[in-house]
Amino acid sequence: MFIVMAVMVAGIIIGHLLRKKKAIFPIIGKINMWIIFLLLFTMGLSTGHNQEIMNNLTGLGAKAIIIGIISTCGSILAATLLYHYLFKDSKKGSK
Amino acid sequence: MKSSIIIVLCFLTGVLLSYFQCIPAFLFKYDYSIYILPIMMFFVGMSIGADLKSLVRPIRQYKSRIILIPLSTITGTLLACLLLSFFMQSIPLRETVAIGSGFGYYSLSAIFLTQLAGSDIGMMALISNMTREIFALLAIPLLAHYCGKLAPIAAAGATSIDTTLPIISQACGKDYVVISVFHGIIVDISVPVIISLLYL
Secondary structure, three states: OHHHHHHHHHHHHHHHHOOOOOOHHHHHHHHHHHHHHHHHHHHHHHHHHOHHHHOOOOOHHHHHHHHHHHHHHHHHHHHHHHHHHHOHHHHHHOO | OHHHHHHHHHHHHHHHHHHOOOOOHHHHHOOOHHHHHHHHHHHHHHHHHOOOHHHHHHHHHHHHHHHHHHHHHHHHHHHHHHHHHHHOOOOOHHHHHHHHOOOOOHHHHHHHHHHHHOHHHHHHHHHHHHHHHHHHHHHHHHHHHHOOOOHHHHHHHHHHHOOOHHHHHHHHOOHHHHHHHHHHHHHHHHHHHHHHHHOO
16 A cells, blocks of 8 residues: 555656646546456456355355445445535535 | 456356367466556556646545545445344354455455465455455446446455446546555555454
């Protein structure tokens, strides 16, 4: 996590130095989208390869998946309510 | 919307290719996400650097309310696990809450729970928290569109500071990167705290 943060700070500095060259930023957005697809593909590869997960998809594993999804949904619900009741005024400030 | 579908397809293709061994096994010696993540973070950093105000704008806008975001993520997960344990008789309440409170930080919570609650619960913590990370990655573009800009960060849980951050920045806009990092730090810290409180 430290390396990742350090790389991001390096990116911030270089991005700041290049801020006048407006043309490169839409390209960076596109590249990042493709890298996201690549990341998900490699995560799929390692998930399909993980015997502990693939052999436990029934029984305890299925229960674990349910816990994972329901707990995520709990957080999503809480965040949706929070956004609508406390952060709505700042909607215009995004992007 | 479209990107969510492509993300799901990329993931499923990966799972099927490696499960049916269409790809030689020596390729799995490395975890590629370790190498991909810094590249993505570099680009996220560059887009912030081009507009440095995106670092201070959310802090100025939300002020102390920012702390409510990780708190609501934690509360939402804990309440959902409590509710769920009434319907899942075979797993005790404490274990259900402990597994859920990994918040996607699967390495840490699996190690902790293997030691505290045995290898079955540890394995469940691994699968459950990987599910959270993957589910968040797949759903983020949709969540940003339909549930507000905070929902993707909440779904990401502890991973909002690393794996899911580039997608959050893409889906919510770079103003949410600072919030996402802050959220990730607080939720990360809460994982060992909550689990050790449960097993006092």
